Structure formats: C-alpha cells, structure tokens
Amino acid sequence: MRFVLVAGATETAGIEGISAAGANRAAMVHTPSADAEILVYGAPVSSSLVPVSPAGCPTPAVVTRAVRESVGFPVTVLDAGLARPTAAPTVALAGPPGGDVRDPVPVPNATEVFETARTLGERLPEDRIVIGETIPGGTTTAMGVLAALGEREVVSSSLAENPLSLKREVVEGGLAASDLERGECAGDPIRAVERMGDPVLAGVVGLAVGALDSGTAVTLGGGTQMVAAAALVRHAGIETQLSLSTTSFVAADVDLDPVVESLDVSLSVTDPEFATANHESMGRYTRGEAKEGVGMGGALTEYAGSGGSFPELHDRIVTVYDRLFR
Amino acid sequence: MRFVLVAGATETAGIEGISAAGANRAAMVHTPSADAEILVYGAPVSSSLVPVSPAGCPTPAVVTRAVRESVGFPVTVLDAGLARPTAAPTVALAGPPGGDVRDPVPVPNATEVFETARTLGERLPEDRIVIGETIPGGTTTAMGVLAALGEREVVSSSLAENPLSLKREVVEGGLAASDLERGECAGDPIRAVERMGDPVLAGVVGLAVGALDSGTAVTLGGGTQMVAAAALVRHAGIETQLSLSTTSFVAADVDLDPVVESLDVSLSVTDPEFATANHESMGRYTRGEAKEGVGMGGALTEYAGSGGSFPELHDRIVTVYDRLFR
Numbered sequence: 174m175r176f177v178l179v180a181g182a183t184e185t186a187g188i189e190g191i192s193a194a195g196a197n198r199a200a201m202v203h204t205p206s207a208d209a210e211i212l213v214y215g216a217p218v219s220s221s222l223v224p225v226s227p228a229g230c231p232t233p234a235v236v237t238r239a240v241r242e243s244v245g246f247p248v249t250v251l252d253a254g255l256a257r258p259t260a261a262p263t264v265a266l267a268g269p270p271g272g273d274v275r276d277p278v279p280v281p282n283a284t285e286v287f288e289t290a291r292t293l294g295e296r297l298p299e300d301r302i303v304i305g306e307t308i309p310g311g312t313t314t315a316m317g318v319l320a321a322l323g324e325r326e327v328v329s330s331s332l333a334e335n336p337l338s339l340k341r342e343v344v345e346g347g348l349a350a351s352d353l354e355r356g357e358c359a360g361d362p363i364r365a366v367e368r369m370g371d372p373v374l375a376g377v378v379g380l381a382v383g384a385l386d387s388g389t390a391v392t393l394g395g396g397t398q399m400v401a402a403a404a405l406v407r408h409a410g411i412e413t414q415l416s417l418s419t420t421s422f423v424a425a426d427v428d429l430d431p432v433v434e435s436l437d438v439s440l441s442v443t444d445p446e447f448a449t450a451n452h453e454s455m456g457r458y459t460r461g462e463a464k465e466g467v468g469m470g471g472a473l474t475e476y477a478g479s480g481g482s483f484p485e486l487h488d489r490i491v492t493v494y495d496r497l498f499r
Numbered sequence: 500m501r502f503v504l505v506a507g508a509t510e511t512a513g514i515e516g517i518s519a520a521g522a523n524r525a526a527m528v529h530t531p532s533a534d535a536e537i538l539v540y541g542a543p544v545s546s547s548l549v550p551v552s553p554a555g556c557p558t559p560a561v562v563t564r565a566v567r568e569s570v571g572f573p574v575t576v577l578d579a580g581l582a583r584p585t586a587a588p589t590v591a592l593a594g595p596p597g598g599d600v601r602d603p604v605p606v607p608n609a610t611e612v613f614e615t616a617r618t619l620g621e622r623l624p625e626d627r628i629v630i631g632e633t634i635p636g637g638t639t640t641a642m643g644v645l646a647a648l649g650e651r652e653v654v655s656s657s658l659a660e661n662p663l664s665l666k667r668e669v670v671e672g673g674l675a676a677s678d679l680e681r682g683e684c685a686g687d688p689i690r691a692v693e694r695m696g697d698p699v700l701a702g703v704v705g706l707a708v709g710a711l712d713s714g715t716a717v718t719l720g721g722g723t724q725m726v727a728a729a730a731l732v733r734h735a736g737i738e739t740q741l742s743l744s745t746t747s748f749v750a751a752d753v754d755l756d757p758v759v760e761s762l763d764v765s766l767s768v769t770d771p772e773f774a775t776a777n778h779e780s781m782g783r784y785t786r787g788e789a790k791e792g793v794g795m796g797g798a799l800t801e802y803a804g805s806g807g808s809f810p811e812l813h814d815r816i817v818t819v820y821d822r823l824f825r
Contacts, residue, residue, distance in 0.1 A: 213575075218622045245571075249539075249588050260619055262575050262588035293586055296544045 174475070175299040176237075176246050176394075177380060178212055178468060179290075179306050180205040180263070181253035182270035183279065183371035186310030190339055193226040193331040193462065194309035200224070201309045202256040208234040208307040208467050209250045209261035212241065216496055218260035223497045226331065230457035231494060233469035236445070237305065239489040240472035244479045246303075251293070253286055253308075253376035266290055266379075271371040274317045274347040280375060283367035287379035294383025301390040303418070303475065304380060305468020306398055308373040315401035317344045317369035323356025324404045325435070328397040329426045333461035344369075362405040374398070378405040385413050392416040393438075394471015396423035396464060403438045416441065419470035422458055443473035450487040454494035500801070501625040502563075502572050502720075503706060504538055504794060505616075505632050506531040506589070507579035508596035509605065509697035512636030516665055519552040519657040519788065520635035526550070531633040532585035534560040534793050535576045538567065542822050544586035549823045552657065556783035557820060559795035562771070563631065565815040566798035570805045572629075577619070579612055579634075579702035592616055592705075597697040600643045600673040606701060609693035613705035620709025627716040629744070629801065630706060631794020632724055634699040641727035643670045643695030649682025650730045651761070654723040655752045659787035670695070688731040700724070704731040711739050718742040719764075720797015722749035722790060729764045742767065745796035748784055769799035776813040780820035 186192050186201055195201025204224040207217045211234040217223055224232035241248070252263035254270040266286045272279035280286070294302075308314075309331075316328040328340065348355065351368035358365035366375045381391045381402065393399035396419045403415055417433060421444035433440040447455035457463065476486060512518050512527055521527025530550040533543045537560040543549055550558035567574070578589035580596040592612045598605035606612070620628075634640075635657075642654040654666065674681065677694035684691035692701045707717045707728065719725035722745045729741055743759060747770035759766040773781035783789065802812060 213573075214624050216624050218619070218624070247539075251588075260590060260622065262577075262590050264586060264588050293544070296586065298540050298542050298544070 174246055174301045174303060175249060175297060176303045176305065176468060177249045177251060178209060179251045179253050179304065179373045179376040179380065180209050180255055181308050181371065181373040182256035183308060183310045183314055184270065184273040185313050188343060190336050191313055192309040194224065194466065196225050196227055204232065204309050205307040206255055206257045206259035208232055209259045211235065211238050212248055212467060213250065213261040215493065219258060226462050228457060228462055230462035231454055233463055233466040235454060235493050235497065236469045236490060237467045237472040239486060239493045240476045243481055243486060243489050244476055246475065251290065251376050254372035264293060266376050268372065274314050274343060274369055275350050277350050278367055280367050280370055280372050283363050283375045286372050286375035287363055290376045290379030291383035294380040295387045297384060297389060299389060302384055303392045303394045303468060303471040304377055305394045305471055306373050306377055307467050308371055311371060311373060311398045313340050313343055314369065314371040314374065315398040316340050317347050318365050318374060318401045319404060320344050320348060320355050321353055321358040321365040321369040322404050322408055323359045325432045327400065327427045327432055329423045329464055331463050331466065335426065360408055362408040365405065374402055374405065377402045378409065381406050382409050382411055385411050392418050392471055394418050394468035396470065397427060400429065400432055403436050407436050414439065418474035420465050420473060422461065422464035423470065426464060441474045443470060443477050445473050445486065446483040452487065452491055454490055455487065500572055500627045500629060501575060501623060502629045502631065502794060503575045503577060504535060505577045505579050505630065505699045505702040505706065506535050506581055507634050507697065507699040508582035509634060509636045509640055510596065510599040511639050514669060516662050517639055518635040520550065520792065522551050522553055527635045528582040530558065530635050532581055532583045534558055534633040535585045535587035535589065537561065537564050538574055538793060539576065539587040541819065545584060552788050554783060554788060556788035557780055559789055559792040561780060561819050561823065562795045562816060563793045563798040565812060565819045566802045569807055569812060569815050570802055572801065577616065577702050580698035590619060592702050594698065600640050600669060600695055601676050603676045604693055606693050606696055606698050609689050609701045612698050612701035613689055616702045616705030617709035620706040621713040623710060623715060625715065628710055629718045629720045629794060629797040630703055631720045631797055632699050632703055633793050634697055637697060637699060637724045639666050639669055640695065640697040640700065641724040642666050643673050644691050644700060644727045645730060646670050646674060646681050647679055647684040647691040647695040648730050648734055649685050651758045653726065653753045653758055655749045655790055657789050657792065661752065686734055688734040691731065700728055700731065703728045704735065707732050708735050708737055711737050718744050718797055720744050720794035722796065723753060726755065726758055729762050733762050744800035746791050746799060748787065748790035749796065752790060767800050769796060769803050771799050771812065772809040778813065778817055780816055781813065
C-alpha cells in the first residue's frame with residue numbers, strides 16, 4: 174500500500190467563514206504545505222506554523238502521521254497547486270492554486286492536472302493506494318462539483334457548525350458565473366472540476382482513474398470531498414470496485430449511505446475512540462471540529478485493519494502533538 | 500536517519516567517454532530521474548528505462564533500494580537540476596542542469612541551490628542524515644572543484660578503466676575557461692562550484708552545512724564526488740565531525756586515506772561481498788564497473804551497521820534486479 178496525499182489550494186478558502194483549516198485566513202494558505210511536512214517528516218519544516226482550527230483543533234495530519242509512525246507506509250505527496258512552498262518532496266501535477274468557485278473557470282488547467290495524475294496512477298507499482306487530500310475550502314468546491322454533476326449535494330465541514338447556507342449561496346454563485354445548470358456536467362467530470370471544482374479534486378480523480386485502469390485498488394481516504402471524487406470517477410465511466418474510508422466524525426455529520434449506495438462505493442467508517450483519550454489533541458474532534466482531512470479516515474481504517482489498539486494510537490497521537498506544540 | 504538523494508545533471512556528461520552512468524549518452528540524461536524512482540518506488544515509473552552502464556552493469560540504485568527494502572529508512576529526493584521529469588516526489592532546489600565544466604560559469608545559480616539546500620538541512624528533524632548523489636559526469640566536476648579549491652585531485656570513475664587523462668584535459672579546459680588558477684577558490688566553496696562544479700555538489704554541500712550547523716550528524720554516502728563535497732564543507736569553514744561512507748570498489752580504485760586525513764573526515768569502507776554472489780546483477784561491480792552512486796556506500800554501511808548478512812542482501816538485490824529487468 175502507498176499513501177498518496179494530494180495537496181493544493183483554492184481561493185474559495187478566502188471566503189469568510191467557509192473553512193476551519195487554519196487559525197485564520199492568513200494562516201490557512203500554509204496549511205496544505207505544513208500538512209505535507211507533518212506527514213513526511215513528523216513536524217513542520219518550512220516554518221514553525223502548525224495548522225490548527227480557529228478554536229485550536231490540531232490538523233488531522235497529526236492523526237495520519239501517528240498512524241504512519243505506528244504501522245508504517247510509504248507516502249507520496251502530489252502538488253496540485255500549493256499556495257506556499259513545502260519542504261516535503263512532491264510530484265508536481267500542474268499549475269497554480271485554483272480560483273474562487275464563483276469565478277467562471279476556477280480550474281482552467283483541470284485537464285492537465287487530471288492527465289498528469291492519471292499517468293502517475295497508471296504507473297505506480299503498488300497493488301493498492303490510499304488517497305488523501307489537504308485543501309482548505311475543499312468541501313465547498315466538492316459541493317460545487319456534486320451540483321455540476323447533478324449528484325446529491327451532501328457535504329460535511331471542518332467547522333463544528335457546518336456553514337451550509339453560506340456554502341449553498343457560494344455554489345449558486347458559482348453555477349451562475351459558470352453559466353451551468355445543475356447536472357449539466359453529468360458524464361463530463363473534467364468540465365465539472367474546471368467550472369466548479371479545485372485542482373486537488375482534478376489530481377485525486379486523475380490518480381484514481383489511472384490506478385483503477387491499471388488494476389491497482391483504490392481507497393479514497395476522506396469525507397465528502399472524497400464523495401465528490403468518487404462521483405467524478407463514476408462520471409468518468411469507471412465502474413470497478415472503489416472504496417471510501419472516513420471517520421465517524423464525518424459519518425455523524427452527514428448521512429453518507431444514500432450517496433455511496435448510488436455511486437456503488439464501499440464505505441468504511443472508523444471511530445478512533447477519541448472520547449476515551451481525554452487529551453487536548455483529540456478532544457476537539459469529539460466536539461465536531463476538523464472531522465477529516467489529510468487522509469485521516471483512510472489512515473484509521475489501515476490502523477484498525479492492522480489490528481492496532483486505539484489506546485496505543487492515542488499515546489502516539491499525543492507524542493506527535495507534543496512534538497509539534499512543544 | 501533520513502536518506503537524502505540529491506539528483507541532477509551536468510552537460511559535462513555529454514563529453515564522449517567521460518561517464519558510464521547510462522547505456523549511451525542519450526540514455527544517460529534519464530539516469531538520475533530513474534534512479535530516484537527506483538529508490539522511492541522500487542522500479543522506474545516514468546519510463547521502462549533502467550539505467551545500466553554501456554557494458555550492462557545495473558545502476559547502484561538497485562543496491563541502495565535493496566538495502567532500503569531490508570532495513571527500511573525514509574527517503575527525500577532533492578531536484579538539483581534534473582534534465583528529465585521524475586515521478587519520484589522531489590524538493591526543488593533551483594534551476595536547470597549545470598553547464599559543461601569547460602564553460603566559464605557552468606553553475607550560475609550555485610548560491611541559490613546552496614542556500615535552498617542549507618535551509619532544508621537546518622530544518623530537517625532527524626538526528627542524522629545520509630546524503631547520496633546521482634549525476635552522470637559527476638566525478639569530472641568533482642575533480643574540477645578539487646582543482647579550484649587546491650585540494651588533491653583524486654577521482655574514481657563509473658568506468659572500469661578510469662579515463663583520467665580525458666578528465667584532466669577537461670578540467671584544464673575548465674580552469675582556463677573560468678580564468679582560474681589551481682587553489683584560487685580556496686575558502687570560497689560556492690565560487691568553486693559555480694565555476695568548476697555541478698548543481699548536485701551545490702545541493703549536497705548546502706544540505707550538509709545546514710544540517711551540521713543545526714547539530715544533525717551527516718554521512719556523505721559516495722566516492723570521490725563526496726570527497727569533493729567534504730572538501731567544500733571544510734572550505735565553508737565547518738570543522739565539526741563529518742563521515743564519508745563508500746564502497747570497497749572505490750577504495751580499490753583510489754587511495755582515499757591521504758585526502759580524508761587532510762580533510763579530517765571519518766572514512767568507512769564497506770565490501771558487499773559481491774564476489775561470492777555469482778549473479779549478473781553484482782558481477783560487473785567485481786570487475787570494477789559503476790563502483791558507487793545513489794548513496795550505495797552509505798546504504799551498505801547502514802546495512803552492515805544493522806547487523807544484516809550479505810548473502811541475504813544479495814538475495815534482495817536479485818529480487819530488485821529481477822523486478823527491473825523482467
């Protein structure tokens with residue numbers, strides 16, 4: 174198994190109140206670059222900035238890294254439009270961060286990102302990959318893509334209170350700016366991403382399509398952004414087995430069953446038992462913050478599958494957390 | 500321990516007869532990109548091209564990868580002017596491949612490459628790093644740098660018959676084109692690289708200086724290119740403990756003792772006992788081909804230090820070799 178993190182940015186994250194993937198909007202642009210470093214090195218390297226939510230919830234990269242330190246798996250990071258440099262090694266897909274979803278064409282290079290990722294996905298030697306993402310604002314662009322495809326617009330949020338009416342308003346603005354009706358991009362996933370998505374979705378879907386085409390099993394590790402990715406894979410005409418692994422925090426926030434059933438995706442939900450840990454690194458998750466990201470759900474499924482005990486994982490999470498905030 | 504591979508290119512490799520790091524000069528430009536993929540993924544990914552010498556000796560990346568599969572260590576690849584894209588994740592240092600050492604200024608961006616690598620070296624969280632290199636033509640630029648610094652010009656070769664008189668002629672041409680006397684760059688390592696080196700040396704030395712400055716132990720894994728890197732570190736005024744780990748093939752080719760003594764470098768030489776393996780993947784090394792590269796000597800020292808047995812390593816090398824050439 175190889176874990177592939179697709180990291181990037183969208184100007185959509187700059188909309189006030191849309192994302193909690195950073196202490197504030199200025200800090201948020203650094204989150205994906207820092208997440209990649211935490212996953213690869215165990216701590217941020219380019220700066221001492223550790224991504225936290227405005228309320229202080231640490232990035233899910235802490236959890237994914239803790240799993241990685243426990244069970245061990247190789248990581249590749251794909252740069253799908255990072256807004257800031259990262260000291261983590263990356264494979265460059267193409268181009269700059271995505272524009273605001275309310276722009277007519279927020280991802281003009283969607284085809285190039287998709288194709289570069291597809292080629293890599295075809296050629297990766299592993300039998301199985303788990304794909305994660307890090308992109309603040311990504312649930313809103315996911316909602317935009319689901320609308321463009323005409324799929325159920327279920328989305329979760331990194332905020333404890335999902336700003337759903339704001340997201341709906343932003344998506345309506347995006348559809349109008351892109352001159353799109355709901356469902357108009359059905360069967361044309363690249364156009365859906367180009368008009369309503371973000372470059373990370375283009376990378377995730379390209380990678381998944383290439384991998385599946387070459388017989389590599391794919392697990393999408395994440396929440397509703399990965400639901401949008403799964404929908405894009407299906408609209409690309411790929412009908413093979415596809416898995417989605419997410420956290421119990423996402424599953425508690427949105428009802429995933431109807432959408433995964435209609436997309437014929439195998440769903441795995443893992444509860445990391447953070448409520449029993451009684452530590453500040455995990456407490457805010459139990460109150461509904463963050464929920465997912467950086468492949469956290471995928472990593473937790475691997476952990477559970479390896480037979481690991483959650484109390485031991487909690488200790489490891491505390492170790493990683495202390496390293497970051499010492 | 501983290502293994503850092505600095506990968507790049509120099510037009511010096513295009514000089515007929517100077518390097519065996521590729522089946523021919525056209526194939527050679529792909530070698531560093533493919534080496535990075537073999538180290539990271541266990542096989543080339545971007546193309547099916549496996550680097551071999553003109554006589555068919557497989558790249559030392561096979562050996563380093565086999566050690567990695569046996570003992571396990573994290574890898575970061577730095578792109579110091581790769582001539583071809585690689586599917587391996589890389590941290591970009593700066594700029595394009597280096598020019599021909601016979602140009603007046605073959606590495607105009609030496610300062611930028613050095614500084615980017617130095618910052619990374621300072622910030623890496625590990626207690627210890629092993630640095631390897633892959634750059635065809637690198638022993639010639641190493642000789643050029645040693646001449647510019649006024650150090651002993653001992654260099655090995657990837658060819659069984661070291662084309663020393665050709666290298667000397669090329670270095671003389673380089674000194675003349677750069678308007679340099681021997682030793683004129685003493686105390687000015689960046690100028691030595693800029694005028695007579697290659698971008699990989701700039702990256703290796705920047706990384707080593709940054710790491711040593713921040714208290715991280717550094718092992719240079721390689722042959723005479725790493726001797727040049729050690730000389731550059733010393734000419735940067737760094738006097739702390741520095742280790743060089745190489746193969747018995749390099750040690751059999753050149754007498755390293757005087758130079759490592761004068762540079763105050765701890766030398767470790769490992770004999771991987773390929774003569775007892777009796778397999779085509781290793782046989783050409785025993786006849787003096789390849790000798791080093793992709794941190795092979797550093798990897799072998801790690802392997803020996805972990806208590807691994809060489810017959811077991813031979814089996815693993817055969818496994819990697821069969822995967823590449825099947």
